[in-house]
Each structure stands twice: as C-alpha cells, then as structure tokens.
Amino acid sequence: xxxxxxxxxxxxxxLAPALPAFASSGARAEELVNAVVNDINRVITSGKSETAMIxxxxxxxxxxxxxxxxxxxxxGADGRRATAAQKRAFSDxxxxxxxxxxxxxxxxxxxxxxxxxxxKQVKNWYEVExxxxxxxxxxxxxxxxxxxxxxxxxxxxxFIEGINLLLTERTEIGAxxxxxGGDIDAMIRDLKQVS
Amino acid sequence: xxxxxxxxxxxxxxxVLAFLGACAGANSRDLSPDGINDPYENQNRKVHAFNRxxxxxxxxxxxxxxxxxxxxxxxxxxxxxxxNLGQPSVMVNSLLQGNFxxxxxxxxxxxxxxxxxxxxxxxxxxxFKMADHDTDFGETLFVWGAEExxxxxxxxxxxxxxxxxxxxxxxxxxxxxxxxxDSPEKYYGTGASVASGLSTRGQFTDTIDSILYESxxxxxxxxxxxxxxxxxxxxxxxxxxxxxxxELNTEGx
Numbered sequence: 293x294x295x296x297x298x299x300x301x302x303x304x305x306x307l308a309p310a311l312p313a314f315a316s317s318g319a320r321a322e323e324l325v326n327a328v329v330n331d332i333n334r335v336i337t338s339g340k341s342e343t344a345m346i347x348x349x350x351x352x353x354x355x356x357x358x359x360x361x362x363x364x365x366x367x368g369a370d371g372r373r374a375t376a377a378q379k380r381a382f383s384d385x386x387x388x389x390x391x392x393x394x395x396x397x398x399x400x401x402x403x404x405x406x407x408x409x410x411x412k413q414v415k416n417w418y419e420v421e422x423x424x425x426x427x428x429x430x431x432x433x434x435x436x437x438x439x440x441x442x443x444x445x446x447x448x449x450x451f452i453e454g455i456n457l458l459l460t461e462r463t464e465i466g467a468x469x470x471x472x473g474g475d476i477d478a479m480i481r482d483l484k485q486v487s
Numbered sequence: 488x489x490x491x492x493x494x495x496x497x498x499x500x501x502x503v504l505a506f507l508g509a510c511a512g513a514n515s516r517d518l519s520p521d522g523i524n525d526p527y528e529n530q531n532r533k534v535h536a537f538n539r540x541x542x543x544x545x546x547x548x549x550x551x552x553x554x555x556x557x558x559x560x561x562x563x564x565x566x567x568x569x570x571n572l573g574q575p576s577v578m579v580n581s582l583l584q585g586n587f588x589x590x591x592x593x594x595x596x597x598x599x600x601x602x603x604x605x606x607x608x609x610x611x612x613x614x615f616k617m618a619d620h621d622t623d624f625g626e627t628l629f630v631w632g633a634e635e636x637x638x639x640x641x642x643x644x645x646x647x648x649x650x651x652x653x654x655x656x657x658x659x660x661x662x663x664x665x666x667x668x669d670s671p672e673k674y675y676g677t678g679a680s681v682a683s684g685l686s687t688r689g690q691f692t693d694t695i696d697s698i699l700y701e702s703x704x705x706x707x708x709x710x711x712x713x714x715x716x717x718x719x720x721x722x723x724x725x726x727x728x729x730x731x732x733x734e735l736n737t738e739g740x
Contacts, residue, residue, distance in 0.1 A: 454719020467704030
C-alpha cells in the first residue's frame with residue numbers, strides 16, 4: 293500500500309514538469325503559426341514592390357523555419373556526396389528560390405486568413421492544423437509541422453490539402469540534379485536562375 | 488434503340504469489372520520511398536507530353552479566354568449547374584460507402600439547388616450554409632478496400648491511378664440522371680462539365696502553370712502532387728511516409 297503510494301507520488305512528480313511543458317509547447321506551436329501569418333499579412337499589405345516583398349518573405353522564411361533541415365531534406369541522398377561548400381551554397385540558393393517561388397503566389401493570399409483548428413503532438417514534433425480562407429476559393433486545409441530540433445520552435449514542413457512541401461521540393465531538386473547529369477554545382481546555378 | 492444502349496452499358500460494365508480484376512491482381516502496394524508505384528512510367532510520360540501539348544495549344548488558351556470573355560456570374564452559374572448535376576452521383580456513391588450523412592447532404596443540396604436555385608444555376612445551398620459533400624466511385628473503391636493500383640496518366644483527363652481510372656468509368660454509369668434523360672438533354676450536363684473544367688483551369692492558372700511549365704520535371708511533379716492530394720481527400724493515410732525531423736543529418740546545411 294505504501295509502496296503503491298510512493299510509486300504514484302514519484303510518478304506524479306516525474307509527470308508534473310512534463311505536463312505543463314507539453315501544453316505550453318503545443319501553445320507555442322500555435323503561436324508560431326499566428327506570428328508567421330501576421331508577418332506575411334504585414335508584408336502583403338505594405339504596398340511594397342514585388343522584389344521588396346520577396347526579400348521580406350525570404351527573411352520571414354529564414355526566421356521561422358528550420359532552413360538547414362529543409363535544405364538537407366530537399367537535397368535528399370545527393371546531400372551525402374555534397375561538399376561543405378556545396379551544402380552552404382545550396383542552402384543559400386534554396387532560401388532565395390523558396391522566397392521567389394512562393395512569394396510570387398502570396399498575392400492570392402490578399403484578404404485571406406488562416407484559422408488554427410488544433411494542435412497535436414506527433415512523435416517529437418507538433419502538427420498545427422489550419423483552415424485557409426481565401427477570396428473566391430473554397431476553404432482548404434493547411435497543416436504545419438513544428439519542431440524544436442534546433443533548440444527553437446521552427447517550421448520544418450507544410451502540407452496544403454495533403455500536398456507535402458518537403459517531398460515536392462525534393463522531387464524538384466532531384467529533377468534539377470538529374471537534368472544536370474548529377475552535377476550539384478550546376479543544379480545550384482540553375483536554382484539561382486529560377487524566378 | 489434503347490435496348491441497344493442498355494446492351495452497350497452492360498458490355499462496358501463487364502469491361503470495367505474485368506479491368507478492376509486485373510488491377511486488383513497486378514498490384515501489391517509496391518511503393519518507392521516517396522510513395523509512388525509507377526511501372527508504366529515510359530508510357531505515362533508519353534501521355535504526359537501529349538497532355539502538356541494539348542494544354543499549351545488548346546486548353547490553357549481556351550480556359551483563359553473563357554474566363555476573360557464570360558462575366559463571372561455566368562461562369563459561376565455554369566459551374567453551379569454542372570456541380571448540381573453531379574450531386575445524384577455523389578449521393579449514390581455516399582450510399583455505396585455507407586455514408587448516410589453524406590448521402591443526405593447531397594440529396595438535400597440537389598433538392599434545394601434544383602428548385603430554389605432554378606435548376607441548379609444558383610448555389611442557394613451554399614448561401615444557406617448547408618454542408619457540402621463530394622465523392623466519387625474511386626473513393627467508393629477505396630472504402631471497399633480496393634488497392635490504389637499503379638499510377639496512370641490518362642489522355643486529356645490527366646493524372647490518375649488504376650483505382651481512380653476505374654472509378655471514372657463507373658461514375659459514367661452511377662449518375663442516375665444519365666438514365667432519366669435521353670439525348671440531347673443528356674449532353675447539357677457534359678457540356679456544362681467541360682465548361683466548368685475550363686473554368687477551373689482558368690481559376691488555377693498560376694498553380695497549374697507552375698507545375699506544367701515551370702518545374703524541372705513536370706511529369707514527376709504532377710504525379711507527386713496528384714497522388715498526395717488524392718490520398719488526402721479520400722483519407723488514405725497508409726502510404727503517407729512520416730518524416731522525422733530528428734532523423735536527418737543536417738550538418739553543413
């Protein structure tokens with residue numbers, strides 16, 4: 293009887309710090325989504341030129357997402373044979389590419405909003421499910437994955453109606469490497485050209 | 488004449504069933520790490536090249552023209568009309584899936600839009616905030632446990648899988664309206680569907696263009712995007728590969 297109480301007590305003590313931490317990291321993941329949506333909206337409504345907006349988007353991407361993870365994933369197996377200099381150059385080029393590719397599309401977001409539906413823990417990361425309401429479009433699901441792998445809460449993936457951004461970009465980068473006969477430097481040059 | 492049409496239908500159904508059997512036999516879920524099962528890639532790529540040419544020469548300009556020339560209200564009305572005619576098929580498929588709630592939603596939607604919405608030209612149901620439900624025979628097959636099968640790019644229709652291609656053929660017969668009407672009324676629906684397809688191509692021009700004309704390998708992009716989106720919409724999470732952020736070497740990036 294005593295032993296049981298003791299176990300229950302130690303169990304509770306062990307769990308006690310974990311519980312609020314769980315709740316707060318879930319809440320932090322949600323906060324991160326709200327923060328990024330606010331930042332994006334601020335850029336969209338700023339009335340700046342498209343080039344200036346894309347530069348802003350690149351800063352937002354660098355600030356809120358796990359860029360080294362995303363770049364490493366996008367390069368896939370080819371990353372294993374890349375030199376340190378190639379990895380660095382790829383990461384930089386990739387950030388600009390993402391900002392241009394998706395930044396150009398953010399005008400579709402004008403007047404739109406994301407509503408957070410819920411946050412859940414999946415293994416060691418958080419999944420934030422949101423519904424996007426855009427003008428002239430039926431609402432659709434956008435899911436963000438957030439982890440603190442780097443020591444900070446950062447996005448490492450996004451899904452639009454089930455379409456996985458990491459896989460999409462890995463396919464794209466893989467195709468660019470193939471197109472260049474496996475030459476990583478040539479792929480990086482290509483990546484910088486893509487508008 | 489009518490009998491002949493029925494016979495044709497029966498023959499087509501048999502073909503479908505045979506095809507379904509073949510699909511079921513030919514595939515265990517043999518997926519690559521990216522969740523892709525594409526043994527006919529060579530043929531598919533040829534069809535893709537054809538579809539891309541067709542889009543560039545005809546569909547894209549027609550879609551942009553259609554969206555530009557027609558006032559938005561008329562474009563919406565044609566889209567509403569087409570989607571309303573699809574509701575009975577949604578209802579039948581919902582029933583086949585045992586989804587009575589979905590069947591009720593589409594029945595109600597069809598009734599309201601066909602009457603208050605003046606034959607479906609106005610989407611009154613959405614304005615009444617009535618729930619929308621969409622499904623097809625491809626999803627019914629998924630619910631029944633049929634395998635997804637191989638990836639296929641169909642001429643004109645684009646990305647599909649063995650399971651969904653079968654669904655598309657069966658859906659030509661599961662719409663009860665096609666049994667109620669004789670020609671030429673029957674073709675109003677087809678015409679409206681083509682028009683609303685153009686309208687969609689026009690509305691999503693930027694997205695579709697970026698896949699078809701701006702990606703390094705438009706075939707691979709279209710395949711990946713289609714498969715993931717389709718699995719998401721039917722709720723097939725089996726093929727989804729989870730990516731663990733802690734299991735990748737990011738050193739140097």
